[in-house]
Amino acid sequence: MTCREAQARLTAYLDGELDGSTASAIRGHLRVCDDCRHAAEDHAAIRDSLAGLARPEPPPAIWDGVMAKLGEAEIADSRRSRWSRLLHRLRPHLLPASLAVGACAAAAVIVHVRQDEPRRAAPQAVAPIDPAERGATDLVPPPAPPPIPPVTRDATIELAAETERIDARYREVAADLLGQAREQLGEKSAARRRFDREVAGLERAVLAAPAGKARDRAWHALITFLERAAIGELVAQVRR
Amino acid sequence: MPTIARAVTDDLPGPRTLAPAAALTAAVTDDSALVAACQRGERRAMEALYHQYKRRVFGLCHRIVGPSDAEEVAQDVFVRVFRGLGNFRGDSQLGTWVYRLAVNAALTHLGKQKRRGEVSDDELEQVAAPPTAVRDPRLSARVEAALRRLPAGYRAILVLHDIEGLSHEECAAILDCRVGTCKSQLHKARAKMRELLGPALAAERGLAPAGRDTDEEAAR
Numbered sequence: 001m002t003c004r005e006a007q008a009r010l011t012a013y014l015d016g017e018l019d020g021s022t023a024s025a026i027r028g029h030l031r032v033c034d035d036c037r038h039a040a041e042d043h044a045a046i047r048d049s050l051a052g053l054a055r056p057e058p059p060p061a062i063w064d065g066v067m068a069k070l071g072e073a074e075i076a077d078s079r080r081s082r083w084s085r086l087l088h089r090l091r092p093h094l095l096p097a098s099l100a101v102g103a104c105a106a107a108a109v110i111v112h113v114r115q116d117e118p119r120r121a122a123p124q125a126v127a128p129i130d131p132a133e134r135g136a137t138d139l140v141p142p143p144a145p146p147p148i149p150p151v152t153r154d155a156t157i158e159l160a161a162e163t164e165r166i167d168a169r170y171r172e173v174a175a176d177l178l179g180q181a182r183e184q185l186g187e188k189s190a191a192r193r194r195f196d197r198e199v200a201g202l203e204r205a206v207l208a209a210p211a212g213k214a215r216d217r218a219w220h221a222l223i224t225f226l227e228r229a230a231i232g233e234l235v236a237q238v239r240r
Numbered sequence: 241m242p243t244i245a246r247a248v249t250d251d252l253p254g255p256r257t258l259a260p261a262a263a264l265t266a267a268v269t270d271d272s273a274l275v276a277a278c279q280r281g282e283r284r285a286m287e288a289l290y291h292q293y294k295r296r297v298f299g300l301c302h303r304i305v306g307p308s309d310a311e312e313v314a315q316d317v318f319v320r321v322f323r324g325l326g327n328f329r330g331d332s333q334l335g336t337w338v339y340r341l342a343v344n345a346a347l348t349h350l351g352k353q354k355r356r357g358e359v360s361d362d363e364l365e366q367v368a369a370p371p372t373a374v375r376d377p378r379l380s381a382r383v384e385a386a387l388r389r390l391p392a393g394y395r396a397i398l399v400l401h402d403i404e405g406l407s408h409e410e411c412a413a414i415l416d417c418r419v420g421t422c423k424s425q426l427h428k429a430r431a432k433m434r435e436l437l438g439p440a441l442a443a444e445r446g447l448a449p450a451g452r453d454t455d456e457e458a459a460r
Contacts, residue, residue: 010427017423041253
């Protein structure tokens with residue numbers, strides 16, 4: 001046993017917390033090491049001196065002081081409003097309660113974030129878009145709303161309805177522009193196929209974007225493209 | 241390191257052989273009945289609880305905050321005890337709970353004093369030590385003085401474990417820490433005490449004279 005090992009276990013040794021073999025090894029080390037033995041003697045002297053200190057006698061006035069302070073506290077209680085008394089009584093439970101509320105809020109946020117994830121994966125889940133088979137009015141089928149857990153139902157129903165309204169407005173504008181652009185391009189041409197592929201890519205971006213700013217940006221990209229096509233600016237380029 | 245082994249009969253420092261001074265478990269007779277009576281506001285029960293814990297609470301406050309504020313802090317502890325008994329559900333022992341309130345009140349008081357810049361180690365050291373009952377009164381007086389110079393956390397663990405004689409498990413419950421932390425704090429606190437008491441301990445061992453001025457200090 002080294003001095004470092006012995007000194008690290010000194011308190012445990014002096015308090016009788018070591019097993020027999022370790023205590024024996026410590027005792028063996030103390031027999032041959034003056035420094036560690038002195039340290040052990042000092043620690044033991046400190047421990048014994050502290051244990052031997054007499055407890056100071058409490059002055060008799062303490063009890064009177066306690067009763068006086070309790071009386072003052074009760075008078076203060078009587079002057080408190082009903083709500084203040086209730087708050088005071090509930091104070092020990094407020095921290096656990098606030099922690100519980102915080103945990104519920106955190107759980108609701110996590111559930112909400114997770115329920116957005118299926119929308120991001122939606123392009124793989126929905127049927128593949130075939131531009132050739134699609135008519136002018138079937139632009140961007142609305143993403144299937146994910147199931148709403150009961151815990152967050154109230155908040156998420158409202159949010160989903162608002163997203164649905166925004167998507168419907170964009171879809172209406174885009175369908176109108178798409179019809180005009182297709183009129184410009186004709187039915188069967190290489191330009192029409194390239195155009196349809198481009199539109200399909202932009203639609204997938206709309207479907208993949210989570211509700212909010214990202215989806216707004218995707219809608220804007222699609223509508224800008226359709227606007228240019230509809231007014232014929234793009235038609236010439238595509239034909240070239 | 242000397243190579244000559246000491247004789248087997250030599251008096252080596254060893255584990256504590258005395259029973260703890262005041263184990264919480266031994267002091268408690270029927271806490272639940274006492275608590276129930278106090279919760280009903282029975283004056284005699286409150287007085288009984290006060291007398292059961294007054295020495296321990298006052299002693300702890302005396303050691304941690306010093307004698308001048310001990311009475312005030314002890315009063316606050318008992319006020320907190322009686323006003324908090326309504327919320328005491330018996331999850332811990334009554335003694336542990338009372339000690340915890342006392343340690344918290346004492347450390348909070350010290351913290352307030354420190355923030356106000358009122359605490360002074362020199363001032364504390366000049367206060368007369370309470371009567372002692374150990375082998376060497378001079379060493380005991382120095383131990384008292386060194387105890388007051390320790391950081392409050394070290395003082396609390398030394399008071400609970402070495403003076404009050406509580407187990408590490410009880411200390412950990414009172415200080416709201418792990419048993420391992422408690423043991424490590426105790427080791428560091430004793431090492432710090434040894435550092436502060438260096439010459440006096442050497443004199444106790446008979447290796448060096450403690451010196452005239454330290455004797456005079458001890459006599460104070």
